[in-house]
């Protein structure tokens with residue numbers, strides 16, 4: 659059952675690998691009916707915003723991202739006030755690096771969420787990348803007039819998130835809780851098309867071939883349990899082998915596949931489903 663809502667809630671973060679532009683191509687493949695919706699690689703949550711499900715478990719292993727979604731749900735007013743404090747300096751390079759250098763553990767949860775949104779909207783291309791110590795290290799984007807948030811969308815998003823579970827967890831832990839009739843959308847860090855196209859490391863832990871194989875095992879376990887599962891990934895030979903036997907559809911994705919913005923163009927990306 660999809661929630662009936664007139665609120666125009668839409669993603670409030672720019673997220674590398676975000677699915678917003680692919681939604682029209684994905685639309686025919688979403689299941690019509692399901693119990694709880696699970697998005698264990700949440701990122702910007704484009705599919706969640708599109709489906710607007712009544713019951714949802716949203717999770718990610720990025721603590722700053724999960725804190726941000728939680729604060730949007732629980733304290734949108736406080737968050738907007740904290741963001742307004744960043745507003746006058748949003749075009750200053752030195753200010754960006756000062757905020758980037760601030761240790762999030764020294765901030766309140768609301769200030770931490772404001773820092774994450776500020777960095778997301780003013781850094782290069784909205785990328786999220788951390789170094790081996792887990793510190794955000796994307797450079798300044800140099801935008802002339804970046805918007806930090808939308809005064810109507812943030813409260814609308816807060817309303818949409820009300821009553822939804824938002825959890826900091828590895829996808830495997832969350833997938834162990836999924837039950838028959840639930841719908842899981844898996845959007846992992848993509849298997850790189852080539853070694854040089856690895857453009858982001860979202861978290862301290864890299865998502866290499868071993869993790870791709872483990873994820874495919876999780877997919878098969880969910881399938882056996884009577885769960886509806888959809889997965890996005892790049893069209894590489896490994897991905898095609900790992901999901902052999904399931905329904906695979908190719909989508910055309912226009913994206914920058916490296917951080918210099920070269921090699922932009924339509925590339926195939928896959929949607930793997932265990933239903934329909």
Ligand SMILES: C[S@@+](CC[C@H](N)C(=O)[O-])C[C@H]1O[C@@H](n2cnc3c(N)ncnc32)[C@H](O)[C@@H]1O
Pocket residue numbers: 673674675676677678698699700701702703704705717718719720723827828829830845846847848860861865
């Ligand atoms: C491709 S992005 C998801 C993009 C999202 N679907 C969107 O539309 O914006 C992948 C996400 O997976 C998260 N992630 C990486 N490894 C993870 C893990 N082991 N468990 C849970 N989340 C993980 C990253 O923090 C990142 O937010």
